[in-house]
Every structure is written in C-alpha cells, then in structure tokens.
Amino acid sequence: MFELTNKIALVTGARRGMGKAHALALAKQGAKVVVTDIDLAECQLVADEIKAGGGEAVCFKMDVSNAGTVNQVFDAVIKRFGRLDILVNNAGIFFPKPALELTEDEWDKMLAINLKGEFLCAQRAAKEMIKNKWGRIINISSIASGGAGIGFAGAAHYAASKGGIIGMTETLAAEWAEYGITVNAIGPGAIETPMVGPVTQELLEEIRTRVPLKRIGKPEEISAAVVFLASDEASYVTGATLYVDGGWLAT
Secondary structure, X not given: OOOXXXXXXXXXXXXXXHHHHHHHHHHHOOOEEEEEEOOHHHHHHHHHHHXXXXXXXXXXXXXXXXXXXXXXXXXXXXXXXXXOOEEEEOOOOOOOOOHHHOOHHHHHHHHHHHHHHHHHHHHHHHHHHHHHOOEEEEEEOOHHHOOOOOOOOOOHHHHHHHHHHHHHHHHHHHHHHHHOEEEEEEEEOOEOOHHHOOOOHHHHHXXXXXXXXXXXXXXXXXXXXXXXXXXXXXXXXXXXXXXXXXXXXXX
C-alpha cells in the first residue's frame, strides 16, 4: 500500500523538521524527491541522505514567497524529470508576537511565506499536473487555523496564514478536481520541530496535559499522513483537512 515508485515529489521547506521527514518518507515509498528550501547547504544534506539510502533526490534553493524563484525551480524540475506528480507545501515560519505589537512588515512576512508561498507553488504545480491529468497537492496548515476552535495568544498572524490555507485548499480542490488533481491539507498539532523553539517549556507542558495522548507529536507522524494523501489509496479524498494532533481537537 501507499506505493509511490517513480512519482516525482517536490517538498518545500525540507531542510529540517517536518519538511525533512516528509522528503525522507516519500523517498522510502519510492518517490523521486525534489528537496527545496531557502538554505541550500542544509537542503543538500537531506538530498544526500536520501541518496545514501538508495533513493533519488535533487535539491534547489527556493524562496516560496518569490514567484520568480518558484518558477525557476519548477522549470528545472520539469526539465530534469519531465513532470511533477506530488507537491508538499510545507515551508512556513512562526514567531509569537502580541497583536497590539505586531508590525505591518511582520504581518506581511508571515502571510507571504505561509500563505502566498503555498499558493504560488500550488498554482505552478497544477499547471504541470493538468498535462498528465493526475496530481497530489498537500498543504500543511495547523490546528491554530481558527476553525478548530483553538485560539493561541500571540499568534494572530500565524493563525490567519494557516486558516487561509484551509480555505484555499477547499477552493483549489473544487477547481482542479476535473483535472485529476486532489488538494488536501494537514493540520498538525504540537510537533517536535525547531519551529517550537520560541515556545516556552511551561507552555509545552500545558499542551501535553491538554492532549489526550499526553505527548508532543513526532514529524514522522505527520509524514505518514502526507504519504497517505499522496498515494492512490487517497484518490477519493480531496478538499479535506486531516488533523494529526493526538486528539487535541477532541477535548
């Protein structure tokens, strides 16, 4: 099950954390992985790890918030592989800031990377996937997206970006279904990644007490959902948001 042999998969923000885990998981299932990130050196290390394990991978430096660099990378991918089958929109940033102190530049930066970046990559990916009448687009959102009924103080800008991803996912799923493209989102709960660095240990402990499974999740547990949504087994799933949160939303 979940066979991805010879599928061409592009992962954004793949140098560490969940992005790296997604790249490794897709490669393990047989996909040829395009590892992209703003940091080329660390991105190359992930590609090298995939190749050391017998997989095929290339890496590119890409700023997802810049349409020019996005198109350059996608052009290079198509030139090398001839197509793109799977896009995992993982690139994102987080920094807590009280709403009353948030600057316009900080707001714009958050949405440019977390929301605009996912749209630019999804739009370009869809243009390629339409040619083959098949594609999987997986957008990484968060339980902080707003619709889940959980509000996080100091995260208005982050919540807006992640909530936008869910609305965008549903719309793109409806628009692109006729082309054989599914578009889904994943809403991770609290996951052990470098992005939780700004979060205090006190808050992490509070989160553990609120999660029914009483622990923080691992990146690989999100990657399992990515692999499922990328596979043929998920062919009838589109426009959905799959929350992987240890049961947090059930409380």
